Amino acid sequence: MTDFSATFSDTRALFHIPEGVIYLDGNSLGPMPVTAAERVRQAVRDEWGEMLITGWNRAGWMAQPARLGDRIARLIGSEPGSVAVGDTLSIKVYQALAAALELRPERRVILSDSGNFPTDLYMAEGLCQSLGRGYRLRTVPPEEVAAAIDDSVAVLMLTEVDYRTGRKHDMAALTARAHAAGALTLWDLAHSAGALPVDLGAAGADFAAGCTYKYLNGGPGAPAFIYVAPRHAEAARAVLSGWLGHAAPFAFEPSYRPAQGAERMRVGTPPVLQMAALEAALDIWDAVDMHALRAASVALCEQFIAGVEAACPTLTLASPRNADERGSQVSFRHPEGYAIIQALIAEGVIGDFRAPDILRFGFTPLYIGPAEVDAATATLARVMKQRLWDDPQYRVRARVT
Numbered sequence: 001m002t003d004f005s006a007t008f009s010d011t012r013a014l015f016h017i018p019e020g021v022i023y024l025d026g027n028s029l030g031p032m033p034v035t036a037a038e039r040v041r042q043a044v045r046d047e048w049g050e051m052l053i054t055g056w057n058r059a060g061w062m063a064q065p066a067r068l069g070d071r072i073a074r075l076i077g078s079e080p081g082s083v084a085v086g087d088t089l090s091i092k093v094y095q096a097l098a099a100a101l102e103l104r105p106e107r108r109v110i111l112s113d114s115g116n117f118p119t120d121l122y123m124a125e126g127l128c129q130s131l132g133r134g135y136r137l138r139t140v141p142p143e144e145v146a147a148a149i150d151d152s153v154a155v156l157m158l159t160e161v162d163y164r165t166g167r168k169h170d171m172a173a174l175t176a177r178a179h180a181a182g183a184l185t186l187w188d189l190a191h192s193a194g195a196l197p198v199d200l201g202a203a204g205a206d207f208a209a210g211c212t213y214k215y216l217n218g219g220p221g222a223p224a225f226i227y228v229a230p231r232h233a234e235a236a237r238a239v240l241s242g243w244l245g246h247a248a249p250f251a252f253e254p255s256y257r258p259a260q261g262a263e264r265m266r267v268g269t270p271p272v273l274q275m276a277a278l279e280a281a282l283d284i285w286d287a288v289d290m291h292a293l294r295a296a297s298v299a300l301c302e303q304f305i306a307g308v309e310a311a312c313p314t315l316t317l318a319s320p321r322n323a324d325e326r327g328s329q330v331s332f333r334h335p336e337g338y339a340i341i342q343a344l345i346a347e348g349v350i351g352d353f354r355a356p357d358i359l360r361f362g363f364t365p366l367y368i369g370p371a372e373v374d375a376a377t378a379t380l381a382r383v384m385k386q387r388l389w390d391d392p393q394y395r396v397r398a399r400v401t
């Protein structure tokens, strides 16, 4: 049997993990790649500090979003030139959704699932409000999505992996179904990029967007990315028609002309310092085999589920039991979930809580191995057996959970 953890035994040293911490929250904010500190310091001191405005050319800042986009493209099964980096995921979802709707002008329905991450639903609601003319967002339970696709649907907007439960949609099957009904698809890859192999090209996806601060480890505030299928690249309108998506930004023309392909989805000045951190993270990703990563991730998740179910009978599995239907996270339910997570963090195991009752744990083989899974399971078992969570201090809700 292959020891999947061994494949990644060397990558742990590439991350700074604080002493005494088992980090099971890389699905929310990835840890810092060791080289990121030096890369950001260099960008600040040698580039911004010394080059000043000449850094846009000399340090290649202006070309950076496209270069980073091409490196992300490999991880999500898309071709060079089809991914642009910048802004935040909320903005990229809005932009992709608006562009997709325009490609189906005779239809009015955005179909999503009720488990989708709120910002995606909020952005869709806001867009419908701005558009008026009968545009509306329809949400159905995740398991009813396929059956709800009909010829009223302009865009099927889904997050591939559910942020709460880790439930994974079948991207290829749902995309095929949407296309058969004449609809386009927008896939949110927030919990997919860097978590599992994604093949947008093979699935025939039309648009996609994702963030780089979760599994990709680009750091807090790292820019988002947007994918436009090459077959739509010339027809898709940028919608947020900022000057850096213009065909010739430095011609300073009075009227907008779109750049070629995904480059038109750029909006304004790129976050140069954040991109420096992301660049350091992608140095690691360039060498990762996503299929090997997936095998290791599944093994870690299975180990955690078995361990927790054996040791913590009051926790109920909220994730699909079948690994093929799951992303790279495992969630359990408990009415005191918030307090349990706070107690667990105090014991050095960082997971997170998602309302109303979800305890969520992300598994990222780059820096988590079987030994960490066992240790985390043992700590959780102790928190439950000794009721360490049953303490008023753990019931006080912080601003960010």
Ligand SMILES: *Cc1c(COP(=O)(O)O)cnc(C)c1O
Residues within 6 Å of the ligand: 088, 089, 090, 091, 116, 117, 119, 120, 159, 163, 188, 190, 191, 211, 224
């Ligand atoms: C994390 C996440 C977001 C976050 O959007 P930001 O604009 O980066 O804050 C959006 N959608 C999904 C599905 C997410 O998981």
